Each structure stands twice: as structure tokens, then as C-alpha cells.
Amino acid sequence: MQKKSVKDIDVKGKRVFVRVDFNVPLAGDMITDDTRIQKALPTIQYLMEQGAKVILASHLGRPKGEVVEKYRLTPVAKRLSELLGKEVIKVNESVGAEPEQAIAKMNNGDVLLLENVRFHAEETKNDPNYARQLANLADIFVNDAFGAAHRAHASTAGIAQHLPAVAGFLMEKELANLGKAVNNPERPFVAIIGGAKVSDKIGVIENLLGKVDTLIIGGGMANTFLKAQGYQVGKSLVEEDKVDLAKELMAKAKSNQVNLLLPTDAVVAVALEADAEHKVVPVNEIPEDWMVLDIGPASAAAFAQAVQQANTVVWNGPMGVFEMDAFAKGTEAVARALAESQATSIVGGGDSVAAVNKVGVADKISHISTGGGASLEFLEGKVLPGVAALQDK
Numbered sequence: 001m002q003k004k005s006v007k008d009i010d011v012k013g014k015r016v017f018v019r020v021d022f023n024v025p026l027a028g029d030m031i032t033d034d035t036r037i038q039k040a041l042p043t044i045q046y047l048m049e050q051g052a053k054v055i056l057a058s059h060l061g062r063p064k065g066e067v068v069e070k071y072r073l074t075p076v077a078k079r080l081s082e083l084l085g086k087e088v089i090k091v092n093e094s095v096g097a098e099p100e101q102a103i104a105k106m107n108n109g110d111v112l113l114l115e116n117v118r119f120h121a122e123e124t125k126n127d128p129n130y131a132r133q134l135a136n137l138a139d140i141f142v143n144d145a146f147g148a149a150h151r152a153h154a155s156t157a158g159i160a161q162h163l164p165a166v167a168g169f170l171m172e173k174e175l176a177n178l179g180k181a182v183n184n185p186e187r188p189f190v191a192i193i194g195g196a197k198v199s200d201k202i203g204v205i206e207n208l209l210g211k212v213d214t215l216i217i218g219g220g221m222a223n224t225f226l227k228a229q230g231y232q233v234g235k236s237l238v239e240e241d242k243v244d245l246a247k248e249l250m251a252k253a254k255s256n257q258v259n260l261l262l263p264t265d266a267v268v269a270v271a272l273e274a275d276a277e278h279k280v281v282p283v284n285e286i287p288e289d290w291m292v293l294d295i296g297p298a299s300a301a302a303f304a305q306a307v308q309q310a311n312t313v314v315w316n317g318p319m320g321v322f323e324m325d326a327f328a329k330g331t332e333a334v335a336r337a338l339a340e341s342q343a344t345s346i347v348g349g350g351d352s353v354a355a356v357n358k359v360g361v362a363d364k365i366s367h368i369s370t371g372g373g374a375s376l377e378f379l380e381g382k383v384l385p386g387v388a389a390l391q392d393k
């Protein structure tokens, strides 16, 4: 069902609450990749041109319902001001007197950024009172946060019960592009899953096993599978309580005749530090006190070969701790393989997109999605709560 868009309503002079996904990768207060901010610009600029009062809301990180200084949206407001060429008003709260007073002073075409909505525990609980407080700030709700659309939170879903609720341009574009790729994927269809959000994404794998021809697993995610294969993984990131699930998934891959590719070698280090002592080992020789921080060269070559043979590739989650050069080679190899392939390629996830940008191949990817978990859940065929909450056309 097509959702109403920001173009379907009159926004002039209205207070428009726009949920964006400004959950950008940061190093201190430096934004290391601003893709998610850039991609939200068309909706923001359109609303400014139409004379709306633009009230932006986002989460950043997972502050668990408390004010965490490093997760303030101040650096984001600064970057957005530069990109818009206009000062963005930044407030230090998402509800209550401070935003209310600042919004009352806004002129048509002004842009205001609320503080991180996850500083309130009520946000992730989709608390109706908090949703109502957010809704009280505005006349219209626009959801442009595709990256957070798989979350049923107060600012992505709850608020839509109180205001006319429509999709932004980024949301529309993501749904159209991802929909095209997954409804009838050209085969072989290969999915590459990595990153660190193991428990978040391991469930996704189950559903993908019914859709893809080849499933490649790397990054922190792979460690749980290596453990399930009986290897010892030392001090690596691993989710012990998901080891049995990993075993079941390996069995399901076999019965579904899905080619499951796991790392056969790894870069291990003594600590999670940029200059830590490190070496390449086969996965059956991971030393007890070391940790896996990247896939090894043999795994990278095997993964690249599978990508070469694909006609559709979906990638979410880096193959290692790519933020540190010593552990970036596996991720960079996969990014290059995608860039060189003729396949329709979709890359999603804050860090995966940062990796593609770091290698300089973003223009060779068919669709860069701002959604990580969201794009995966969409690919699974799930209805995203942030989309379901919007009005139908």
C-alpha cells in the first residue's frame, strides 16, 4: 500500500515534526560519515521552501533513557547548519518548556533540532504520554527516518496516532528502491551480513535463508557461528546464548540448499586497539587470549568470488573493526568486490556505508540505504512499524 507523502499535504506555516535518522558514526564529537544527514536534506529543504517550521527529531546511539553527553545531537546540528547554509536552532530537550518556547519563536522556513529522543526511556518503550508530548510540539508528522522505521518507538510510531502522518522523500525512495531489488531479485542472490549487533541481526538470518542463494557471514556476527562450528574464539565478541541458534541456522541453510560462507581464516589481536599485536590464523587456531577483529585474506578472497558470481547483492555490517586500519582489509575487500561486480548492489547500515565511502566506491553501488537493521527487516518481508503508522494514499 502506498503511503501519503509530504507532497500530498499543505505545510505552509505549519509546525512539521520530522523524524530523521541522524544516528551517524562519531569519533569524539567528529562526525566520520554524514551520509544520513545528507540524505535527509531533500525533505528538509522542501519543507523550508514551502514555508513550514521544521522541527527535527532523532536518536543517536543507545543512551538507554539517560542523558549521555557524548550522544548529544550538538555536532549534528552544526553539520546540518553547514549543509543547509542556515543556522539550525538546537535545543537541549525533546519535550517540555525549552522546545515549546523555541518553537513559538520560529519563523516560517526555520529549522530546529530537538535533543536526542533516547535520553527519555519512554521513547523506546513507545510510551503514549511521551508520544503525545512530542505530538503537542507540531501540527504534522513526517517520517523520513527509514533507518529507524523497524523500531516501534514514540517518535517513529506512537506520535503518528496524534497527528496527520506522512512519509518524507528519503523514506519513499528507500521503500521504492529496496522493494524493486527484493520483490524479484535477479539470481544468484547473495546476502553479506556482518557487524556487531549480533542478537539484533541473527534472527534476520533465519528469514534470509528462505530467500537467498548464498549467505556470507563475517564481522562480529561470524564469531557466534565459529563457536557453533566447535572452534574456540578466545576473547572475541560472541553471544553465548545464540550459539545453539547459530547451529540451527547452519542446519537450515543446509536443508534449504543455501550456500553458507563463514570465515576460514581471521585476523586476531591481543586487544581491541589500533596498534595491538595481531596476526592471521586459520579459524581452528585462534589463540585463547586473542580476539578476532577481521576476516582473513583467504576468507576475503572467497567472499569476493561469491560476489563476482552474483546478480543481486545485499550487504549489511562490516567484516571487521574497519575503523582501525589493521582490521579494515576484509571490509575493504568486500567493498571493492561489490564495486567491481555487475550485480545490483545494495549496501545498508551506518557503518557499512561509512566503509564504502572510506574505500571511495559509493558511486559504484546501485543503492546506498540509510537503513541497517531496517533494510534487513524490509528484505525479510516484515512490515516496518514506522511505515505502517503512516497514512495510506
Ligand SMILES: Nc1ncnc2c1ncn2[C@@H]1O[C@H](COP(=O)(O)OP(=O)(O)OP(=O)(O)O)[C@@H](O)[C@H]1O
Residues within 6 Å of the ligand: 194, 195, 196, 197, 198, 218, 219, 220, 221, 237, 292, 293, 294, 316, 317, 318, 319, 320, 321, 322, 323, 348, 349, 350, 351, 352, 353, 371, 372, 373, 374
Ligand atoms: N569481529 C568484530 N569484533 C568486534 N566488533 C566488530 C567486529 N567486526 C565488526 N565489528 C564492529 O561492528 C560495528 C558495526 O556493526 P553494526 O551491526 O552496527 O553495523 P552497521 O552497518 O552500522 O548497521 P546498523 O546501521 O544496523 O547499525 C563496527 O563498529 C565494527 O567495528
Ligand SMILES: O=C(O)[C@H](O)COP(=O)(O)O
Residues within 6 Å of the ligand: 021, 023, 061, 062, 147, 148, 151, 349, 350, 371, 372, 373, 374
Ligand atoms: O543505526 C541504525 O540501524 C538505526 O539508526 C537504528 O538504531 P538502533 O539499532 O539503535 O535502533
